[in-house]
């Protein structure tokens with residue numbers, strides 16, 4: 001057998017498996033890289049992708065096992081797609097085969113060659129999209145035109161910086177139009193599944209005779225396969241999706257849009273912990289196509305790249321229709337008279353009056369409280385018992401609607417006990433306030449008002465979020481209580497008041513990104529109010545705070561993202577934090593914290609003498625125990641991305657043999673550019 005008879009195949013095997021994930025096989029025919037195959041691995045047969053033909057190595061074909069099957073009906077995954085997977089695997093320290101197969105639709109691996117051939121043939125028979133229908137489009141503002149001209153001039157990554165209502169979506173639509181007109185495909189990424197239907201509707205309306213597909217985890221396996229195939233065959237013009245869509249195979253890619261680029265949901269939190277935003281930029285640069293990162297409150301990483309001139313900033317300063325951002329009012333909770341032994345009221349009297357006035361005028365209010373359930377903890381007044389989770393180092397949350405105590409970390413749920421489990425006292429009381437309680441209190445404070453609540457609990461069933469949003473849009477709700485879920489993306493026309501009920505905690509959180517997230521959330525929430533010019537004048541955002549002079553709130557009051565970003569970046573530079581340094585987190589999980597910690601200590605010893613690299617001592621994360629598993633983590637810091645990458649590539653393979661020395665160690669993983677510390 002000659003060299004052509006030998007192929008290197010990427011197979012799915014866990015990270016650092018002893019044999020690696022690029023394996024050699026014998027093939028009777030020369031196969032193009034990117035061809036889907038099935039190969040024997042041990043006693044099993046597994047899916048694989050021909051990765052390359054490695055003619056430089058001596059031919060040992062005689063000893064190689066032959067491929068089991070070639071799924072030749074599927075056109076090979078193209079070189080740019082394989083480069084993206086190679087880069088992502090190397091950067092996030094995963095095996096190529098593991099990542100390559102994990103990002104394909106799971107149904108693909110279940111088909112035999114004949115089934116796959118039928119599927120592909122069926123999709124290829126469908127009439128190609130005609131394209132080009134002219135739909136009436138709104139006139140562009142001067143700012144939108146300027147942004148589009150800049151985009152047409154060069155493919156340098158661009159930040160589209162504009163507040164809610166400034167017309168970012170129209171820029172996405174026109175940029176996509178240009179790509180489609182040039183015979184290319186456009187990829188649009190959104191942070192959450194909830195946000196795909198509305199954006200999908202906008203694109204479908206604008207491009208009625210183009211083929212548009214979505215890719216997200218809410219699809220059935222069959223839908224996901226069909227959509228993926230349409231993209232891969234070049235039959236879909238527009239692909240809209242959540243973070244996993246960044247790995248869509250797009251043979252005619254011409255544009256990538258990342259909407260709400262600052263959103264933490266773009267970071268995958270298990271397996272290969274990739275940032276879809278960062279990979280989107282890499283992919284666009286590699287392909288030489290424009291990438292548009294849209295946000296009102298860009299991530300500080302992106303903002304810093306704009307400052308350094310690596311990204312362009314395309315600004316949309318004006319809201320469409322002349323609406324202004326709402327006036328921000330800080331209410332100093334310290335001014336309220338305190339009654340001994342009583343909690344501060346849910347809403348300050350002036351805020352309550354402002355909501356009441358809106359109800360009288362037939363306008364809507366939105367109250368933001370980022371804590372679902374009725375109360376975060378139950379406590380016994382006699383012995384001090386609290387509703388802890390037996391499996392986690394966290395309190396169980398009291399949900400009044402079904403009278404349960406639920407752990408939001410492991411899901412452990414029980415009926416609320418009738419009496420204190422420790423001392424039998426009947427007086428066990430909720431401490432603090434969640435959205436359920438706020439809804440109940442508002443109903444009492446505003447008799448006759450229609451108070452609704454939208455959070456992860458109220459929208460658990462299929463279609464429930466849509467029906468609840470429809471009620472708000474139809475004007476059937478006076479006051480809407482919600483978590484951050486309602487602050488994102490939804491276009492509420494009747495809302496003229498937004499209030500953050502209790503946002504202070506994030507000001508002093510241990511995570512250095514907490515202020516950045518709070519500012520983004522509040523700006524986004526503020527953007528829900530006053531989207532028409534007529535309403536803008538009476539629109540307000542209220543912040544109930546014990547720290548009314550905090551710099552974050554001062555910047556928010558001026559809607560001044562640049563000032564906020566400058567102060568945060570100055571702090572991060574002084575403290576040696578990203579984007580001025582580069583971090584990785586090594587996480588370990590074990591039956592005991594001591595075992596997890598000992599593994600990390602041993603790992604640290606292996607990397608201790610690296611110049612420039614700082615390895616911090618292992619510490620527990622905010623919630624150390626989840627579902628009876630103890631977790632520890634260790635932070636690594638390097639002055640440059642390259643130094644960090646070089647270190648990790650050499651260090652991680654050495655950690656695998658350590659495993660055997662730590663009995664009780666369950667898992668370990670590295671998180672490059674971690675978002676939560």
Ligand SMILES: [Zn+2]
Pocket residue numbers: 380381382383384385420421422423424425
């Ligand atoms: Zn008790």
Ligand SMILES: [Zn+2]
Pocket residue numbers: 389390391392394407408409410411412626627
């Ligand atoms: Zn738990």
